[in-house]
Amino acid sequence: MWLEPIIKDCIPSTNSYIKENSLPYGSVVIAKRQTQGRGRRGNSWVSDVEGNIYISVVYKPNVTPEKIPLMSFAAGMAVRNTLEHFGISGSLKWPNDVVAESKKICGIMSELWNGFCITGIGINLKKVNIPYATSAEELGFTLDADAVIEMLLKNLEFEFLHTEDLIERYIPHCVTLGKEILIDGISRATATGIAPDGALITTIGTVSCGDVSVRGIYGYI
Ligand code: BTN
Numbered sequence: 001m002w003l004e005p006i007i008k009d010c011i012p013s014t015n016s017y018i019k020e021n022s023l024p025y026g027s028v029v030i031a032k033r034q035t036q037g038r039g040r041r042g043n044s045w046v047s048d049v050e051g052n053i054y055i056s057v058v059y060k061p062n063v064t065p066e067k068i069p070l071m072s073f074a075a076g077m078a079v080r081n082t083l084e085h086f087g088i089s090g091s092l093k094w095p096n097d098v099v100a101e102s103k104k105i106c107g108i109m110s111e112l113w114n115g116f117c118i119t120g121i122g123i124n125l126k127k128v129n130i131p132y133a134t135s136a137e138e139l140g141f142t143l144d145a146d147a148v149i150e151m152l153l154k155n156l157e158f159e160f161l162h163t164e165d166l167i168e169r170y171i172p173h174c175v176t177l178g179k180e181i182l183i184d185g186i187s188r189a190t191a192t193g194i195a196p197d198g199a200l201i202t203t204i205g206t207v208s209c210g211d212v213s214v215r216g217i218y219g220y221i
Helices: 014-020 065-085 145-161 166-173
Strands: 006-011 028-034 053-059 091-093 097-100 103-113 116-123 180-183 187-194 200-202 205-207 214-216
Touching (some): 014 028, 014 103, 065 166, 091 166, 166 187
Antiparallel strands (some): 028 053, 097 103, 103 116
């Protein structure tokens, strides 16, 4: 399914590289560092830490906009399962942050582009100086980036090909469910479920992926 990865020392962003070079379905771009790493909702992604993983993949033609959040859910599951393989117990903070010991170890961003889905994944193997972030290193694990990427690509392939029961498999790993949350820093609610399209069901209504920030009321999750 995946083409031979394109590996770059330093580029602005692996997601942008795919678009600028019109890379085909199955492409994988990996950077050792990024100068303009992008995150969800217009945020930037700290990308100057060598040894961390910055990777983007292009998945399947004819992806419709409503499927994009589910591609990120699938990637979140793939990262969670990859970290577990290396001994790190991770969970998913809705919609698709991978967290370990209540801190963010991985961020995922999917974009629709020419009918394809570009999914960008950043995994902190090394320490990043952000209060709510953690890394494999801080959790006591020295992981080889190449080995992690190899397992991640296998797991991504599995998840992208098995989306029919994705939500059912996602739910047991989602730490947001049952928590009191703050939506966009203002509205308090309790997260009660996940809708088939990936939206978060709460006591005050349903929240679509991508629309809002969701934090725990006492901390990041
Ligand atoms: C987030 O949590 O806000 C998503 C972060 C996604 C970061 C990755 S790193 C590889 C890819 N290239 C980018 O510019 N962003 C994604």
